[in-house]
Amino acid sequence: MLKNKQIRNIAIVGTGAIGASWAALYLARGFNVTATDPATNAEANLRKFIDAAWKDLTVIGLSPNASREHLQFTTDMKKALADADLVQENGPERQDFKIKLFADMDAATPEDSIIASSSSGLTMSVMQSACRHPERCVIGHPFNPPHVIPLVEIVAGEKTSPRTVEQAISFYASIGKKPIHVRKEVVGHVANRLQAALYREIVYLIEQGVLDVTDADAAVCWGPGLRWGVMGPSLLFHLGGGQGGIQHFMEHLSGPLATWSKDLGKLTEFSPEVKQTIIEGVQNEAGDRSIDELERERDAMLLELLATRSKGEKEAQAAMSRGAKQPVSA
Ligand SMILES: NC(=O)c1ccc[n+]([C@@H]2O[C@H](COP(=O)([O-])OP(=O)(O)OC[C@H]3O[C@@H](n4cnc5c(N)ncnc54)[C@H](O)[C@@H]3O)[C@@H](O)[C@H]2O)c1
Secondary structure (H helix, E strand, O other): OOOOOOOOEEEEEOOOHHHHHHHHHHHHOOOEEEEEOOOOOHHHHHHHHHHHHHHHHHHHOOOOOOOHHHEEEEOOHHHHHOOOOEEEEOOOOOHHHHHHHHHHHHHHOOOOOEEEEOOOOOOHHHHHHHOOOHHHEEEEEEOOOOOOOOEEEEEEOOOOOHHHHHHHHHHHHHOOOEEEEEOOOOOOOOHHHHHHHHHHHHHHHHHOOOOOHHHHHHHHHOOHHHHHOOOOHHHHHHHHOHHHHHHHHHHHOHHHHHHHHHOOOOOOOOOHHHHHHHHHHHHHHHOOOOHHHHHHHHHHHHHHHHHHHHHHHHHHHHHHHOOOOOOOOO
8 A cells, every 4th residue: 555655766767858857857846866767878968958957947946955966877777766755757658668667667666656657648557557566656747848847647547546646646736846637548648639639720720721830820829828828728718708707608609619619620640731831831930040049938938937927826826815706817
């Protein structure tokens, strides 16, 4: 039976794009981190990533005991997992590989520790299938990059205990992440499905010549995207209903919304033509800015947005605890 174990030591299995970002976050939150990855130069690449991410993590705010010195690296996975209170797995996204990796991690990790997977597309029911202690295995799927973007999707497999789900949710929340409980296993979990749903329509509108790529991006980020960073679509529709709120919205605007939904494009695959149109459109939109410059631009704005968002959330909580009828928005 899984106890409510205090988490001090975290093992990172796989230190590619996602594992390195998790490692940086956990160090910034004051944990001891032991990372493992068999690739040549993995340790050097990991340390380089953490050094680069540390500036942003300092802006977000370091926890007491945060230190890059608390990172250890070993290519011996058994050693990395021996004292782990929580394992964050970020290996290659291949089903057979993950089933074997989970069986090996399960054998090497203390029985009362959680093993969380970052997998974007595989289900925990499949990955835990060869484990002796599958009840402590759970999906903890981040949104890239995990050291900046708060969302984590928690999904149980058939054999995951409800206790593990509760513990994973409370652990991620305790370090400032925003965990959501995905209550059923679905392909791609949830956030990627939402992205796919919107992008399907964007591709359709570009294909139909309704929009070019730059205007399609503007339509998202200067309109709904700005609002979605502050409140979710359902709460926003509550405001869309005016003083009548969501009740009025559902009575008067759910009909038009359903009509638009019926007209949405049905994408089954990306045609070579639309792929080329998007590639050229993005090159045009990016202009002279390199990938590194665009990343810096994105991250600088994201950090500002996160700071505003967390200030707004504190104000909303204070307003709610004062018994105000309406929380203050960010
Ligand atoms: N890239 C994304 O945007 C993203 C977002 C969320 C979740 N994910 C998920 O995170 C996981 C990792 O994705 P990534 O993009 O970081 O991939 P990646 O290819 O950048 O990293 C995978 C790492 O695993 C290492 N590895 C291979 N065999 C290993 C082993 N036996 N033990 C330990 N490490 C091993 C590789 O050397 C590599 O460094 C995947 O499951 C993916 O679905 C990716």
